[in-house]
Amino acid sequence: xKILGLSCSPRKSGNTAILLEEALSGAxxxxxxxxxxxxxxxxxxxxxxxxxxxxxxxxxxKDDMQALLLKKVEADGIIFGTPVYVYSMTxxxxxxxxxxxxxxxxxxxxxxxxxxxxxxxxxxxxIDPVKDLYFNMVMGKMIPANLVAVYANDKGEVxxxxxxxxxxxxxxxxxxxxxxxxxxxxxEFARNFYAFGTHTR
Ligand SMILES: Cc1cc2nc3c(=O)[nH]c(=O)nc-3n(C[C@H](O)[C@H](O)[C@H](O)COP(=O)(O)O)c2cc1C
Numbered sequence: 739x740k741i742l743g744l745s746c747s748p749r750k751s752g753n754t755a756i757l758l759e760e761a762l763s764g765a766x767x768x769x770x771x772x773x774x775x776x777x778x779x780x781x782x783x784x785x786x787x788x789x790x791x792x793x794x795x796x797x798x799x800k801d802d803m804q805a806l807l808l809k810k811v812e813a814d815g816i817i818f819g820t821p822v823y824v825y826s827m828t829x830x831x832x833x834x835x836x837x838x839x840x841x842x843x844x845x846x847x848x849x850x851x852x853x854x855x856x857x858x859x860x861x862x863x864x865i866d867p868v869k870d871l872y873f874n875m876v877m878g879k880m881i882p883a884n885l886v887a888v889y890a891n892d893k894g895e896v897x898x899x900x901x902x903x904x905x906x907x908x909x910x911x912x913x914x915x916x917x918x919x920x921x922x923x924x925x926e927f928a929r930n931f932y933a934f935g936t937h938t939r
Contacts, residue, residue: 740772741817742816744818745819747821749893753895754821757888762774764911770917773809782803782833816880818855821857821858822857849928850881850922854912855871881916884905
């Protein structure tokens, strides 16, 4: 069992990463192998809309996203973490969401993996990133686990949020317990169309 924490904060070892580490320690307590991937210092370039990956699962942009795509495919559960930047997820988080088009290909997707969400805001704006991250999971046929939202601004301030830290720990444990149930979408519904008049009539 592998649980991947993805910190989309460019601030090294900031609040998002701290909460994810706590979640991963919860996952370890349940016996999972864990890894934290932080975008801080990584080279992750924007999607250029070539659509080639949609059929092949391979993105032609050779940067640090390649390793992240592999890690996502190998994981049984993924915790998406982002701070709120201007009422939204960070630009890095959005870039990763866009580049995850490569994980729409059959056999290389995130279906049936468990997804958790960690969002940190200084004061306002968690709803849009939370909605966007969960919608993305539902579209990818992932199994949604809990959300942890914490309000903190200074680097490391989340450590003072005792209940938030506990909730992050529980999220990691919950991820492993849900993944262990082995839920699978019926194959018939695995790649359902959901918008009509665009991709299909
Ligand atoms: C460019 C930028 C924009 C931000 N925009 C918001 C915002 O719209 N709402 C908010 O509550 N906090 C905002 N913040 C504060 C961060 O969400 C907050 O400092 C958070 O703790 C950072 O998490 P990190 O340590 O994981 O990077 C912003 C911070 C930066 C650097």
